[in-house]
Amino acid sequence: MSNTVIKVENLSKQYRLGEVGTGTLSHDLKRWWHKVQGKEDPFLKIGEANDRTAKGDSDYVWALKDINFEVKQGEVLGIIGRNGAGKSTLLKILSKTTLPTTGSIKVKGRIASLLEVGTGFHPEMTGRENIFLNGSILGMTKREIKKKFDEIVDFAGVERYIDTPVKRYSSGMYVRLAFAVAAHLEPEILIVDEVLAVGDAEFQKKCLGKMKDVSVNDGRTVLFVSHNMAAVKSLCNKGLLLSNGEMNSYGEILDVLQDYSKINMSETSLLKSNFVKKNQEDGLFDIYEAKILNNKLQNQCIFNTKENINIYVKYKVQKDLVGSVINFSIENIANESIIFLSFDTDLEDNRLNIRNKGEYEAFIKIPSLILKPGFYFITFNTGIANFQTFNRVEKCLAFEVTLSDENETFISYAEKRIGIIAMPLLWNTNKLS
Amino acid sequence: MEKWTEEISPQHSLLDLKLKEVWRYKDLLLMFVKRDFVTFYKQTILGPLWFFVQPLLTSLMFLIIFGRIANISTGGVPQIVFYLSGVTLWNYFAECLNKTATVFKDNASIFGKVYFPRLVMPLSIVVSNLIRFGIQFFLFLLIWAWYYWQGSNLQPNTTLLLIPYLLLLMAVLALGLGMIISSLTTKYKDLIFLLTFGVQLLMYATPIIYPLSEIQNSSPTIAMAIKINPLSAIVETFRYAFTGSGSFSWVLLGYSSAVAFFVLAIGAIIFNKVEKSFMDTV
Structure with missing residues (x-):
């Protein structure tokens, strides 16, 4: 005895897009006429795969097509x-x-x-x-x-x-x-x-x-x-x-x-080069806008390994803060590992002493030839280091790094090479004998 | 050969009403009835007494406009008894019809998420309105008894035994019509616009505010048209049973019954067909 409890065979479901209105009646009549004549429903033959992002030619789509499982x-x-x-x-x-x-x-x-x-x-x-x-x-x-x-x-x-x-x-x-x-x-x-x-x-x-x-x-x-x-x-x-x-x-x-x-x-639609704060309330130290830009300061999501990736962020501080930091992390989507974390106090630690009330913007340049080809998320955080988080915008930006179109001399950037990052280092080599 | 308890497929028999399944869900029907009744008077002071207000005020208004101003005869029956009898019965029909006619639209959110035999919903509407009718009917009985005790010209007779059947006919007609309208309006909403004033017009084509006998005397052709309305015989019989005035005819009542059950059959079949696909079109 088999213990299959659900058996789905050739299951399909068609939907009609657009508004149900005057046009529907004529389709209904056509369908009915075919049925009276004993023919197959004419609208079952048409219909497209259900890709909502692409513009289609047909009003009919298959929400499900030929599903079989047990x-x-x-x-x-x-x-x-x-x-x-x-x-x-x-x-x-x-x-x-x-x-x-x-x-x-x-x-x-x-x-x-x-x-x-x-x-x-x-x-x-x-x-x-x-x-x-x-x-x-x-x-x-x-x-x-x-x-x-x-x-x-x-x-x-x-x-x-x-x-x-x-x-x-x-x-x-x-x-x-x-x-x-x-x-x-x-x-x-x-x-x-x-x-x-x-x-x-x-x-x-x-x-x-x-x-x-x-x-x-x-x-x-x-x-x-x-x-x-x-x-x-x-x-x-x-x-x-x-x-x-x-x-x-x-x-x-x-x-x-x-x-x-x-x-x-x-899925390219996952990539996002722009983030704007949605809710209206003002936090103590909130991120309002973030962007991924190329060197011409245009929004861009796909970079090759030889391009600089520029990050722009705009934030507001509602009152003078002591010990506050803002940081972002870059996470590899495929293996969910954080590549690195960058604080705005890393090089300018006087910001830790006092951060005055006001609106700020910052540009951060990620140099080329560090990230391997792949997909990355960026997450921003503001807070008091090791103590409190004010604002966290998780995975608000996403970008892709690809191999450059040129004849790729940096085979080191091939995805299959092990390691989290790939950085071409100069080997200063002297021939000794 | 494997034994499947159920098969979900596009084809279904039109006549398969799944009444057995409806019976299995009888508890749900009662829960819907309870919900309608309980939520009606939640957070009110007068509670179920509110059921009295609407028929009383309507009858009073009829009494002033049609009885006093337009001077339409009530065939010797005390006016308030005459109007209240019509209004009480009519309310039952109109409420049932209005609610069943929008059953798909009103319950789209529930229907879209859980499966239960859809027929339960219109049936529960008919039953919960029956409770409402019962309360209003009680009010009518009180007033009727008061006039009877006062020695008004009221001659209750054996036709009273038909009252439950009259109610059934009303329910059957409202349910049938309601199911037809609700089914037709899932895809094309045009009929909804007709419904509200259609019900109102239908009331004037039914002997609610006038006795049929009065029309018979003045214009036999119009009387004929009113008799074609299957509701007329029901209302007339109802009134005749309590007052002895007006007319009662087995033929007309038989005609009403035939129409009612025919409409119900059509309604059930269309409803059964539509309930399967309405989530995609509503």
């Missing part, structure tokens, strides 16, 4: 991919909120989905009432909910508020309660989408633990979608990578994660 009982399948890769569409079809265009999914057992926790929560109703409402929406009977009621309240840790309308809850409490209800469902297959993005670290840990528990101890199957690669790695044993609606790879989670980082890096 999930066995007790497996935890991580579904990963960039935004718009089709993950949510796949989950929507699995949880029956929308139908596939072609293909089929065969399932053994009950599926429950947590596409978004707290669905159907009514703000005016109390926690108690909402547990019953939400539980029944998710498919539990009243008896089942009653049986688990205490456990749910306990897991959420909101006992004191249980008879208060949920609109008075803090957002954390709200989510905890919502997740607690969902976590106590007992379906054979559980679909989880990004619920871990909310809640504090302790609660996230609790949730991950609960999901692990569900699959390992109860032998239930979990499909898990997340952008949190650490969570995926620790929780899943199988992975499915989608890109532009197509299956990119499927298999052991570690292999799939590797493939994912490859796509991520080759």
Whole structure:
């Protein structure tokens, strides 16, 4: 006996772009006419791969195309991919909120989905009432909910508020309660989408633990979608990578994660040469703007090894500060290692004594011929050294270093050479004999 | 051969209404009813008493405008009893219709995230309005009893036994029409504009503010048109049961029943077809 619980065969989903309006009716009539004549739907033949950045010729796109995979009982399948890769569409079809265009999914057992926790929560109703409402929406009977009621309240840790309308809850409490209800469902297959993005670290840990528990101890199957690669790695044993609606790879989670980082890096849209502060509040020592510039002071994201990379940063200091620093780090995206950290007090340590209130800008030149070809993030930090952080803008800039077009004499810059940086050093050599 | 419990695929039978599944979700239906009822009067002082206000004020207004100013006869029935009977029944129909007609739009956020038989939602609307109707009906009974005790010209009769059936017919009609409209409006929203004033117009085409007998005397052609409206026989029978005035005809009631169940069947089929794909078009 095979223990496959989900079998997805040739699954595709087509969407129509643009506005649904007057043009739709004519397409609908055409479709209907073909159907009456017993022909195939004419719009199924067209449609393009779902690359949202490129301009397409057709109004129809395939959000999913020819997806095939199987999930066995007790497996935890991580579904990963960039935004718009089709993950949510796949989950929507699995949880029956929308139908596939072609293909089929065969399932053994009950599926429950947590596409978004707290669905159907009514703000005016109390926690108690909402547990019953939400539980029944998710498919539990009243008896089942009653049986688990205490456990749910306990897991959420909101006992004191249980008879208060949920609109008075803090957002954390709200989510905890919502997740607690969902976590106590007992379906054979559980679909989880990004619920871990909310809640504090302790609660996230609790949730991950609960999901692990569900699959390992109860032998239930979990499909898990997340952008949190650490969570995926620790929780899943199988992975499915989608890109532009197509299956990119499927298999052991570690292999799939590797493939994912490859796509991520080759993705030029990831590069960012400009950062502007978004929120309006003024911190004590905030970074307002940051740029990566070439020698002509134009924004640029891709540099060859022979070009200088210039970093520009603008910041404001709200009052005179003692011992303050601003720094940035350069991180290699592929192996997530910090290449170096640079402080503005490195060469001018008088800035440590006093930094006067005001607006500043700074240019930093990273000399050419240091960074190896690859992808890099820049993270800025302000604060009092070893004591306090005022403002941190994580990975606000990203750039790529490539080999220069010229006949590359510096083979040392080839990616495969070991070492974190590559610096051509002059070997002052004398022939002795 | 492997045993699959479920298959998700693009094709579905039109007639497969999954009523068994709806039954399995009966607790959910009751929870929705409870939600509608409880949230209606949360943070109010008068609470469920608010259910009384709307029919009373509407009847009072009808009494002044149609009874006193326009002087439309009520066929010998005390005016407030006459209007309140019509308004109470009409409210049930109108509320059910308005709510079911927008069921996809109102619940898109829930429907988009969790699967449950969609039919549960319109059914819960009909049931929760039944509670509302019950409360308003109680008010009507009180006033009716007061006039009866005062010796007004009211002759309740055995037709009273039909009241539950009349309610069922109202529910069936509202549900059927509502499901048709809600299904048609997921993709093309044009019908929504028709709905609000359509319901209002329909009220004037139903003997709510006038007795059918009055029209019969003055213009038989218009009376004929009003009889075609399947709601007319229901309202007339309802009023006849409590007051003995007006008309009651098995033929007309039979006609109303036939229309109602036909509309329900059509509604259920269209709804069933649309619920599967509406998330992509709504």
